[in-house]
Amino acid sequence: MTPVTAGSDKSLRELFIEAATEAIEDAGVDKLDSMYVGNMMSGYLQKQEHLGALMATAIGRQGIPTYKVEGACASGGVATNAGVKAVLSGLESIVLVGAVEKMSGYTTPQVTEGLMMAEDRSKVAATGISFVGLNAMIAREYMHRYKVKSDDLAEFPVLCHENALANPRAQFHKRISVDDVLRSPLVADPLRLFDCSAIGDGAAAIVLVPLDKARKFTDSPVEITSSAVATDTLSLYQRPDITTFEASRKAATHAFGVAHIKPDDVDVLEVHDAFSVLGIMALEDLGFERKGSGVQLLKEGVCTREGHLPTNTFGGLKARGHPVGASGAYQIAELALQLSNRADKCQVPNAETGVAQSIGGIGATVAVHVLKRVA
Amino acid sequence: MTPVTAGSDKSLRELFIEAATEAIEDAGVDKLDSMYVGNMMSGYLQKQEHLGALMATAIGRQGIPTYKVEGACASGGVATNAGVKAVLSGLESIVLVGAVEKMSGYTTPQVTEGLMMAEDRSKVAATGISFVGLNAMIAREYMHRYKVKSDDLAEFPVLCHENALANPRAQFHKRISVDDVLRSPLVADPLRLFDCSAIGDGAAAIVLVPLDKARKFTDSPVEITSSAVATDTLSLYQRPDITTFEASRKAATHAFGVAHIKPDDVDVLEVHDAFSVLGIMALEDLGFERKGSGVQLLKEGVCTREGHLPTNTFGGLKARGHPVGASGAYQIAELALQLSNRADKCQVPNAETGVAQSIGGIGATVAVHVLKRVA
Numbered sequence: 189m190t191p192v193t194a195g196s197d198k199s200l201r202e203l204f205i206e207a208a209t210e211a212i213e214d215a216g217v218d219k220l221d222s223m224y225v226g227n228m229m230s231g232y233l234q235k236q237e238h239l240g241a242l243m244a245t246a247i248g249r250q251g252i253p254t255y256k257v258e259g260a261c262a263s264g265g266v267a268t269n270a271g272v273k274a275v276l277s278g279l280e281s282i283v284l285v286g287a288v289e290k291m292s293g294y295t296t297p298q299v300t301e302g303l304m305m306a307e308d309r310s311k312v313a314a315t316g317i318s319f320v321g322l323n324a325m326i327a328r329e330y331m332h333r334y335k336v337k338s339d340d341l342a343e344f345p346v347l348c349h350e351n352a353l354a355n356p357r358a359q360f361h362k363r364i365s366v367d368d369v370l371r372s373p374l375v376a377d378p379l380r381l382f383d384c385s386a387i388g389d390g391a392a393a394i395v396l397v398p399l400d401k402a403r404k405f406t407d408s409p410v411e412i413t414s415s416a417v418a419t420d421t422l423s424l425y426q427r428p429d430i431t432t433f434e435a436s437r438k439a440a441t442h443a444f445g446v447a448h449i450k451p452d453d454v455d456v457l458e459v460h461d462a463f464s465v466l467g468i469m470a471l472e473d474l475g476f477e478r479k480g481s482g483v484q485l486l487k488e489g490v491c492t493r494e495g496h497l498p499t500n501t502f503g504g505l506k507a508r509g510h511p512v513g514a515s516g517a518y519q520i521a522e523l524a525l526q527l528s529n530r531a532d533k534c535q536v537p538n539a540e541t542g543v544a545q546s547i548g549g550i551g552a553t554v555a556v557h558v559l560k561r562v563a
Numbered sequence: 564m565t566p567v568t569a570g571s572d573k574s575l576r577e578l579f580i581e582a583a584t585e586a587i588e589d590a591g592v593d594k595l596d597s598m599y600v601g602n603m604m605s606g607y608l609q610k611q612e613h614l615g616a617l618m619a620t621a622i623g624r625q626g627i628p629t630y631k632v633e634g635a636c637a638s639g640g641v642a643t644n645a646g647v648k649a650v651l652s653g654l655e656s657i658v659l660v661g662a663v664e665k666m667s668g669y670t671t672p673q674v675t676e677g678l679m680m681a682e683d684r685s686k687v688a689a690t691g692i693s694f695v696g697l698n699a700m701i702a703r704e705y706m707h708r709y710k711v712k713s714d715d716l717a718e719f720p721v722l723c724h725e726n727a728l729a730n731p732r733a734q735f736h737k738r739i740s741v742d743d744v745l746r747s748p749l750v751a752d753p754l755r756l757f758d759c760s761a762i763g764d765g766a767a768a769i770v771l772v773p774l775d776k777a778r779k780f781t782d783s784p785v786e787i788t789s790s791a792v793a794t795d796t797l798s799l800y801q802r803p804d805i806t807t808f809e810a811s812r813k814a815a816t817h818a819f820g821v822a823h824i825k826p827d828d829v830d831v832l833e834v835h836d837a838f839s840v841l842g843i844m845a846l847e848d849l850g851f852e853r854k855g856s857g858v859q860l861l862k863e864g865v866c867t868r869e870g871h872l873p874t875n876t877f878g879g880l881k882a883r884g885h886p887v888g889a890s891g892a893y894q895i896a897e898l899a900l901q902l903s904n905r906a907d908k909c910q911v912p913n914a915e916t917g918v919a920q921s922i923g924g925i926g927a928t929v930a931v932h933v934l935k936r937v938a
Contacts (some may be wrong), residue, residue: 208915217804222660230606231606232610236685237603237635237681238680238797238924238927240641241634251793252793253793254928255644257635258615258630259613266615268646270632271600277652305606305612306612307613308611310574318705336567363775416628417597417628417630418627422620435626518771552613553613
C-alpha cells in the first residue's frame with residue numbers, strides 16, 4: 189500500500205508500481221500468471237485506459253494476461269473478486285490484484301463530475317445533484333427515521349481518525365472530537381467536512397495463490413474464504429428504502445454463508461465509510477446491530493481496536509484515505525496484515541477472521557470478502 | 564448483436580439492452596448468476612462508469628454480481644475471458660457477457676482522443692500522433708520490409724465488404740474493389756479511408772454455462788474450448804519489431820495448445836482488422852501463413868466463405884463494424900452462430916472449429932478464443 193495523500197507527486201503508474209512492487213516482494217513470488225487492475229476514473233481524469241497492459245509494462249511484466257476491472261468506488265473490491273475467480277478457475281496460479289486511483293491535480297468540478305460517473309448520468313447527474321448530495325439525502329432520511337443526530341454520526345469519523353494515528357500510511361494523522369466534526373463546514377446538509385472522506389491518491393496490491401501453494405511463499409498465509417459481489421438498482425430514486433443497502437445485505441449473507449461464519453465470529457472489520465452515515469449503516473447491513481442502532485456499537489466502544497469488533501483499524505476511508513477505485517484493495521491488504529499478525533501498531537490481538545465491505549456508487553455494487561488466518 | 568451503425572439513435576444502455584435481451588431469449592435462460600460488461604470508452608465519452616450495476620438495472624436484473632471489464636479495443640474479448648473464468652471457478656453457472664460501445668454523437672477530436680486512451684497518454688499521445696497514425700507506421704514498415712503494396716493490403720477490406728453483404732447487421736452493405744480502396748482519401752499515409760474501420764455504435768452479448776449444462780438450453784451447444792489473453796509492452800516504441808504482434812502469437816499459441824488444434828484445423832476465423840494491415844498480420848501471427856506472406860491467402864481465395872479458411876465471415880471490423888469495446892463479443896457471437904449452423908446467409912458449411920482474435924491498443928492486449936461445435 190502506498191501512503192494515501194492528496195497531491196501526490198507520483199503519477200497513476202508510479203503509484204501502482206510502488207504498491208505492486210511491495211506486494212510482489214513481500215509475497216516472494218517471481219513470476220506472475222496474471223494481473224487484475226482495479227480503477228474507476230482513469231478514463232475520465234487521466235484520459236487513460238488500457239491500465240492492464242500499461243501497468244504490466246510499468247512493472248516490467250509485459251506479456252502476462254491482464255485487464256482492468258471497474259465497479260465505481262468498489263473497483264478494488266471487484267478486482268479482488270476477479271482475482272479470486274481467476275485462481276479458482278484453475279487457469280492461473282499466481283495472481284496480482286492491484287488497484288489505483290489518482291484524484292488530486294484536478295479541479296473540484298472535475299472530481300465531482302468524475303464521482304458522479306458512479307451514478308446515472310442521464311437521469312440523476314443531469315439534475316445537478318452531487319455524489320455528496322445523494323449521500324446527504326441518505327443521512328437526512330436515516331437521522332429522521334431512527335432519531336439519530338449529527339453528533340451520533342460523528343462517532344464514526346472520530347473512531348477512524350483515532351485508528352489512523354497508528355497507521356503511517358494514513359492520509360490524516362489528527363485526532364478529532366465529535367465537536368470538531370460538528371464545527372467543520374457544511375458540505376451537503378447534514379454532512380459536514382469531517383463526515384466525508386477526502387480526495388486522495390493511492391494504490392494497494394495483493395498477491396493471490398491457491399491455498400495449497402501458499403505455504404511455499406509465507407509462514408503466515410491468509411485465506412480469502414469467500415468473495416461475494418452483489419448489486420442493487422443503480423440509482424437511489426429506484427429504491428423503496430434508502431436507509432439500508434440491499435446489496436450489502438445480499439453480499440454479506442452470501443459471503444458469511446460460504447465462509448460458515450456469523451457476525452459474532454468476526455474479529456476485525458473494514459467497512460466503506462465514504463461518509464459517516466455509510467459506516468454506521470454498514471454495521472447494520474452486515475448484521476452486527478439492528479437497523480437504526482449501529483451508533484450504539486460506537487458509543488459502547490465495541491468498534492475500537494480494543495473492543496469486540498475492531499472496525500476500520502487502519503483508519504478506514506475517512507482517515508486512511510479513499511482513493512476511490514483503490515480503497516477496496518486497501519481493505520484486503522489491511523486485513524491480510526491483521527490476520528498474519530503484521531499490522532504493527534494497528535494490530536488487533538488474536539484476529540483470526542476478518543471481513544471487508546467495499547461499496548460502489550450509492551450502494552449499487554457491494555463486494556464483501558471474508559478472510560481467515562490459516563491455522 | 565445489434566446492427567452496427569454510426570449515429571444510432573439508441574443510447575449506450577439501449578444498445579446493451581437490445582443485445583442482452585436477444586442473447587438471454589435466444590439461450591432460453593431465466594436467471595443469470597452474474598454478468599460481465601465489456602466497454603472501453605464510456606468514462607471518457609459518456610462520462611459514465613459503473614456499467615455493471617447500470618446495465619444490470621437496465622435489463623431488470625439488479626442484484627446480480629456484475630462489473631465492467633476493460634482492455635481497450637479488446638474489451639469484448641477480455642470480458643469473455645472474465646466470463647469463462649467465472650464459470651470455471653465454479654462460483655457462477657449462468658453468466659452473461661455483454662459488450663457495448665457508443666462512439667457516434669461526438670466530435671472527431673473527442674473520438675480520436677478517446678481511442679488514444681489505448682496507448683500511452685503521457686509518452687505517446689503527448690507527441691500528437693493519432694491511433695490511425697501509429698497503425699500507419701506499422702503499415703509503412705510492413706510494406707517496406709515484406710515488399711507489400713497498398714493494393715495488396717486492400718485485399719482485406721475488399722474481402723470484408725464482400726462478406727458483409729450477407730450480414731443484415733453489418734454497418735456497410737457495399738461491395739468495394741481494390742481500386743475503390745486505392746482511390747479513397749488518405750487518412751494517415753499509407754492508410755486510406757477504406758483501409759480503416761469506421762466509427763460505430765453497437766452491442767453484442769453471449770450466455771455462458773458449464774458445458775455439462777448446455778444441453779438443457781440448446782440442441783446445438785458451442786464450446787469455448789480455450790480462452791487466452793496475452794499482452795505486450797503498451798507502446799509501439801518499446802518493441803523490437805512492429806510488423807508482428809508478440810501478444811497475438813503468445814495468446815494464439817496458448818489457446819491453440821489448450822484446445823489441441825493446429826492452424827489447419829480452423830474452419831472459421833474472426834480477426835481484428837481495425838486496419839487492413841492488422842488483418843493480414845493476424846493471418847501470420849496466428850500461424851496461418853509465414854511472416855510477410857499473409858496477403859497470399861487473400862489472393863488465392865483461401866479466406867473467402869468458400870475457401871479453406873473463411874475469415875471475417877460477417878464482415879469483420881471493417882464492414883460489420885467496430886464499436887471498439889464491443890467488437891470482441893461480436894466475434895464470439897458470430898462464431899457461435901457459425902458453429903451451431905445458424906449463420907444464415909453468412910454460413911460456412913460444416914464449420915466445427917472457430918477462432919477469434921481481438922486486439923486492444925496497438926497489439927498490447929490480445930484475446931484469442933477457440934470455439935468448437937459440440938458433437
